[in-house]
Each structure stands twice: as structure tokens, then as C-alpha cells.
Amino acid sequence: MSATTIALKPANTAVPFPAASNNKCSGCSFRQLCLPVGLSDSEVGRLDQIIARRRRVFKDEPLYRAEQPFHSLYAVHFGHFKTAQVNLRGNQQITGFQMAGDLLGMDAIGSGRHSCTAVALDDAEVCEIPYARLTDLFSQVPALLQHFHRIMSHEITREQNVMLFLSNMRAEQRFALFLLNLSSRYAARGYAASCFQLRMSREDIGDYLGLTIESISRLLSRFRREGWVKVENREVSLLDRAALEALASGAAGDAEERAAALAQRPQLKAA
Amino acid sequence: MSATTIALKPANTAVPFPAASNNKCSGCSFRQLCLPVGLSDSEVGRLDQIIARRRRVFKDEPLYRAEQPFHSLYAVHFGHFKTAQVNLRGNQQITGFQMAGDLLGMDAIGSGRHSCTAVALDDAEVCEIPYARLTDLFSQVPALLQHFHRIMSHEITREQNVMLFLSNMRAEQRFALFLLNLSSRYAARGYAASCFQLRMSREDIGDYLGLTIESISRLLSRFRREGWVKVENREVSLLDRAALEALASGAAGDAEERAAALAQRPQLKAA
DNA sequence: CGGATTCTTGAAGTCGCTCAACGAACGTGG
DNA sequence: CCACGTTCGTTGAGCGACTTCAAGAATCCG
Numbered sequence: 361m362s363a364t365t366i367a368l369k370p371a372n373t374a375v376p377f378p379a380a381s382n383n384k385c386s387g388c389s390f391r392q393l394c395l396p397v398g399l400s401d402s403e404v405g406r407l408d409q410i411i412a413r414r415r416r417v418f419k420d421e422p423l424y425r426a427e428q429p430f431h432s433l434y435a436v437h438f439g440h441f442k443t444a445q446v447n448l449r450g451n452q453q454i455t456g457f458q459m460a461g462d463l464l465g466m467d468a469i470g471s472g473r474h475s476c477t478a479v480a481l482d483d484a485e486v487c488e489i490p491y492a493r494l495t496d497l498f499s500q501v502p503a504l505l506q507h508f509h510r511i512m513s514h515e516i517t518r519e520q521n522v523m524l525f526l527s528n529m530r531a532e533q534r535f536a537l538f539l540l541n542l543s544s545r546y547a548a549r550g551y552a553a554s555c556f557q558l559r560m561s562r563e564d565i566g567d568y569l570g571l572t573i574e575s576i577s578r579l580l581s582r583f584r585r586e587g588w589v590k591v592e593n594r595e596v597s598l599l600d601r602a603a604l605e606a607l608a609s610g611a612a613g614d615a616e617e618r619a620a621a622l623a624q625r626p627q628l629k630a631a
Numbered sequence: 632m633s634a635t636t637i638a639l640k641p642a643n644t645a646v647p648f649p650a651a652s653n654n655k656c657s658g659c660s661f662r663q664l665c666l667p668v669g670l671s672d673s674e675v676g677r678l679d680q681i682i683a684r685r686r687r688v689f690k691d692e693p694l695y696r697a698e699q700p701f702h703s704l705y706a707v708h709f710g711h712f713k714t715a716q717v718n719l720r721g722n723q724q725i726t727g728f729q730m731a732g733d734l735l736g737m738d739a740i741g742s743g744r745h746s747c748t749a750v751a752l753d754d755a756e757v758c759e760i761p762y763a764r765l766t767d768l769f770s771q772v773p774a775l776l777q778h779f780h781r782i783m784s785h786e787i788t789r790e791q792n793v794m795l796f797l798s799n800m801r802a803e804q805r806f807a808l809f810l811l812n813l814s815s816r817y818a819a820r821g822y823a824a825s826c827f828q829l830r831m832s833r834e835d836i837g838d839y840l841g842l843t844i845e846s847i848s849r850l851l852s853r854f855r856r857e858g859w860v861k862v863e864n865r866e867v868s869l870l871d872r873a874a875l876e877a878l879a880s881g882a883a884g885d886a887e888e889r890a891a892a893l894a895q896r897p898q899l900k901a902a
Numbered sequence: 903c904g905g906a907t908t909c910t911t912g913a914a915g916t917c918g919c920t921c922a923a924c925g926a927a928c929g930t931g932g
Numbered sequence: 933c934c935a936c937g938t939t940c941g942t943t944g945a946g947c948g949a950c951t952t953c954a955a956g957a958a959t960c961c962g
Contacts, residue, residue, distance in 0.1 A: 445795055449881040453795045467791060470784030475791060495777070499770055506766070512783045513741035519790040520738060520746060524716055524724045526797040527841035531918065562941060570798035572919060577942050593927075593941090610720040802950070833909065843951060848910050864909090864959075 384408045385487075393461030393548065394435050395489070395507065403501050410493040416485050417441075423464065423478040423486060430468035432488045436460050439484020440559040443476045444567070454568040456518070457481070457542075457560060460549055466512055481559040526570045529610075534569045535579045536607040539589070543598055554601065558594040655679045656758075664732030664819065665706050666760070666778065674772050681764040687756050688712075694735065694749040694757060701739035703759045707731050710755020711830040714747045715838070725839035727789070728752070728813075728831060731820055737783055752830040797841045800881075805840045806850045807878040810860070814869055825872065829865040 385396045386404050396404045414437060417423050423434060423441060441458040455476055458464055468474040469491065498505040525534045547553035558565070562576045569576070583589045588604055590597040598604060656667045657675050667675045685708060688694050694705060694712060712729040726747055729735055739745040740762065769776040796805045818824035829836070833847045840847070854860045859875055861868040869875060 445791060447795060447799070447881065451799045453791075453798045455791050455794055466784055467787045468784070470781040470788060475788045495773075495780075498776065499773070502766075502770070505769065505776075509766075509783070510741045512780070512787070513737055513739070515787055516738045516783070516790065517741060517746045519787065519794065520716060520724075520726050522794055523726055523790065523797060524718060526794060527724050527838075528718070528722045561939095567798075573941080574920085574943085575918060578918095581942070610718065844909080845911085845952085846950065849950095852910070 383411070383414055385411065388437070390437070390461035390549065395463065395504070395511070397507050398503050399501065399507075400503075403503065406497060406501060407504065410490065410497060412488040412490050414485050415488050416483070417480040418484075419480055419482050421480050423480065423484075424474045425477045426474055428474050430465065430472050430474055430491065432490050433466065433494065434464040434478075434486040434488055436462050436464065437485040437487055439486075440481040441478050441484065442481055442560060442564055442568075443478045445476045452567050453570075454564055455522070457564075457568065459545060463511055463515075466515055481564075531569075531571050531575055532579060532582075532607055533610065534571065535565075535576065535583075536604045538565065538569060539596065539598060540601070540604055540608055543601075554598040556596060558596055654682070654685055656682065659708070661708070661732035661820065666734065666775070666782070668778050669774050670772065670778075671774075674774065677768060677772060678775065681761065681768060683759040683761050685756050686759050687754070688751040689755075690751055690753050692751050694751065694755075695745045696748045697745055699745050701736065701743050701745055701762065703761050704737065704765065705735040705749075705757040705759055707733050707735065708756040708758055710757075711752040712749050712755065713752055713831060713835055713839075714749045716747045723838050724841075725835055726793070728835075728839070730816060734782055734786075737786055752835075802840075802842050802846055803850055803853075803878055804881065805842065806836075806847065806854075807875045809836065809840060810867065810869060811872075811875055811879055814872075825869040827867060829867055 385391055385394070385408050386401065388394070388396075391397075391404070396407055399407065412432065415423075415434075417439070426445065436458050438460050441462075441464060442454050443456050443458065443464065444452045444454045446452045458478075464478050464486070465474065467476060494508075498508070525537055529537070542556060542558075543553045546556050560568075562580075563573045565571075566573045566576045571579075580589070580591050583604075584591050586603070588598070588600045590599055656662055656665070656679050657672065659665070659667075662668075662675070667678055670678065683703065686694075686705075688710070697716065707729050709731050712733075712735060713725050714727050714729065714735065715723045715725045717723045729749075735749050735757070736745065738747060765779075769779070796808055800808070813827060813829075814824045817827050831839075833851075834844045836842075837844045837847045842850075851860070851862050854875075855862050857874070859869070859871045861870055
């Protein structure tokens, strides 16, 4: 729970970035996940014009810090981020992990200052969207405004779901949900759903799920022992999605319900 | 944590409502807390025109339910609400308590369906704001759009703060924060900051703070024993705001820090 | 007044945390 | 390339905060 991972590390300038792309939404492979959803080609063109630039953020570098004045939203082009709040005691609460197509910075609109710190989990690139210019565009492109509202609303429901598991789910249930959530997000981006790299440390996972690093480690070991996942360092393979889903849907911690859930998958022994 | 409080109870039709007001934002005493913030008189007039109607919701009645199709946002005119999600096991997570001037339903914009159930905690009245008409108005009243974005953004940061205490705060710290938060919200509305009615049950508080009803009861008893609050059923008086703030800011659970915090208030004995 | 609901209090249990030690992986410099 | 230090991850033992279970008291409301 320490806040040290927020600290700015010297950038690793030797990292090879993917070849620069054309800097346009129109050519972006995540167009269907990001701000341009539902826009016509000409409308996307107008959005292209206000994207200030693509900005590179190296692993462990902050994209922005809590309290900094807000000017722009950021769309993740590639790479991964975590957003974290740090309380007075130095504990960090990670409010989310963002990947390609996700939008960062919406929590700053209300106050004009960022309420959390966004740190790159690997070498990343974001599209900087000046908020003032975006609002100008809203009046000209109603579909963009509609979709922007949907994105903010989804952020609200996403956080409600986090509240749900933070408040009344068991550790194993939280962790199963975490893995399945990552899986579905990678699937939505065209990546393998059952085999992926954890871009974040065990500590980050713990700070997201409201658990300690030791608990995460133990859960990972147990899931591996049960044959539900394969784990090699930060590479995770989901071997038994049904078992994880049974856990995630609430069979955990209740012997009867778990037995019932497992009974529907006769090929598996009870945990 | 049971979901039974969500159940529809027969309305108490004998409750005397306050005299009907003029149904206009322009005459509303919560104008400075609600959607019309920052609008000119003529702009407020245009907002008035799209308010469908004032709708009365009796105690324990739902304003809307999870999964219902979304058409309107609702501004609380008077009364109180809770918004709750129910998971598969029947546990409810209360995502927030709303009072006069607060806006309800923003989480439904993304999916077109309400993601939670909103239930009146006392006899209440809301202003129904058809979302389609509101979006029409955005193009004509840019200040309204700006403020709407601020409201949604604030909802995101509010939920982040809930995540923060759900994840890594002690029970007493959560509860102190809860009381102080209610206090400041009543103060912002011109009510007494240190003496108010808890509109929600102990169970609701627990389901909001991620604690059991028993824990809430014990905390309330302890706070009373320590002389920090006065409690008579649902009437609460904050007697020692400084003590509660020390607790809320993290002095709790850490003897050294708590001693340090208390040392700054020499009139008080250590807990 | 009486039944139902809500709240309070106590005793026992448990899940996840704290503390501690060790092992593995990484990357930095020799 | 290896030695080394540092960070990160794993595992165990014991503990503590909150829950669970249970019973009784207070309150609400017809």
C-alpha cells in the first residue's frame, strides 16, 4: 500500500517505440473503442484536427499528477496506465487500469484539477485532447457529445462495480473478477482472451482490489494449485474460465453455492 | 446486507407534503446547487420549459429500478434518496445518498438502462428532466452543458472517494467521514451542520460503508461514549467535530498518530 | 396495546492483515 | 558475462478487526 510506486523514475530513453503511426483517429485501430465511436468519416476528420499531439509516456512516468491543473483529456493509444489516489497515511488506492482506447482525465473536469495521478505501466502513447477545443466541437458534432456522455456515464457505472466488490466480496471473488475483467477487455481489443501479461505489480493489484500484496500472491498460488490459471511471473493464462466465473458470480465463500456451481461442471473436482 | 429494503412498500398516502411550489427552477431555493448553476435568468427560463413535471415519491418507494429503460434524469427537490445495486447473493451495495439539489440517473446514460435502484428515504419530490430534451438544450445553452459535465465529473470523483474508504480505511474512520460528509452537505444547503436526522437505517449506512449493521451500531455507541456525538434514535448531534476530523483524517488505528492529533486539542482526553 | 421491525449488545469465529524470512528476477556496473 | 544489490514476489505463523450468530431491548405503526 505504499505510495512509492507513484514516484517519478528516470525515463528509460532507450526503449524502442512502435513505428509512429499517422497521428489520426481515422487510421487508429481502436477507433471503435474510443471517442470516435459512431462518427462519420468527416466528423472523425474534425476530431483529428483538435488532437494536439501524440504524447509518449515511459514506464513508471506520470501522465499527470493529482492536483495539477486540468487542460486535456487523454486517450490511450498504446500501453497501459494506472490511476491512483494517495491518502494522508501514504496508502494508495488505485481507481482503475486503463488500456488502448480508454479515456483518461474525466475526473478533473469538475474541479479543474486532476484528482488522481496517472502513471504508465509500460511505455505508452496517448492522444492529447484539449478539453476546451473538444467542447467547441460538441456544438458542431452532436454525435460526439452523445458519445462523450456515454463514456462518462460508463465511468460512473464502472466505479460502482468497483465499489460493489470492495464492499462485499471475498478476496478470491475480487481477484477472479479482476482476471475476467482484464480478459474481456483484451478480447474486446482483439487480443487473446485467455493469455495475457499483467502489466501491473502485485502491489498495484492489491491496491486496486483492497487487498495486500501477500494476499494477491497467495490467491495466485491457490488459483494455480487448483488448476484454474497458469502463472509465470506476470504472464497469466486462464485455464478454467468456468471455475473463475463460478467464483466471481458469488459461489465463493459459500460452500453450498460453490458445490452447486461446481455440480454444473462435472469434469471438475470440488475445491 | 439484505436486499429487502429495496422492496416496494405500499405508499403512505396520508403524508402531508409541503405546499406545492411554482414548479420552476427560477424560484427554487436549491438553484445554486443544481443544474442551473451559472445560468442567466433567461437561460434558467429555458431549462424550466423542459422540466417535465415535479414527481412525488413516497418513503420506501422506488424512483426507478435497476434495468429499467432510461429516459430522464431527476433532480431532488426535497426529501432524500438512496441508490443501490444488488448483487447475485442478495447483498446490496449502496452507492450514494442524495438530497435536495442532487442529480439522479447519470449512470444510466451509457447503457440506456438504470444500473441501480433509487429509493426514497422519506417522502420526496423530484424534478423530472427528460434527457432527450436536455441534450437539445445543450446546443443552445453552452453554460448548461459545461455545468452538466462538471456534475458528472464530480460524481466520478465522489465515487473515487468512496472507493478510497471502502478499500483502506478502518471502520471508525469510514463512519467519521460519513458523518462529516452529511454535515457539510446539510451546511451547504443552509441547514444546521452539527445536528441532523439520519434519514437512512443503520443497515443502509452499513451497506454504504461496507460494514455490518452491528458494526454501525457499535460505532455509534462508542462515539457517544467518547462524547463525540449525541445520538437519539436517528437524530445525531456532532459534539466534537475536531475529534471526528482527527479520526477521519487517518489518526484512527494508529496510536502514535492519534496521540499526535489529539495533542493538538489539549482540552480533550486521549481516546 | 401488540406484533413487526429496527437497534443494541455480547460471545465466538474467521478472513485477511501484519510481521518476518526467504527466494527469484531484474538491471547495473565491473 | 558474471557478481552484486535492489526490487519484487512467495510462503509461513500469529494476530486483530470485523463478521457471524444469538438474544434481548427499544421503537414504530397499525
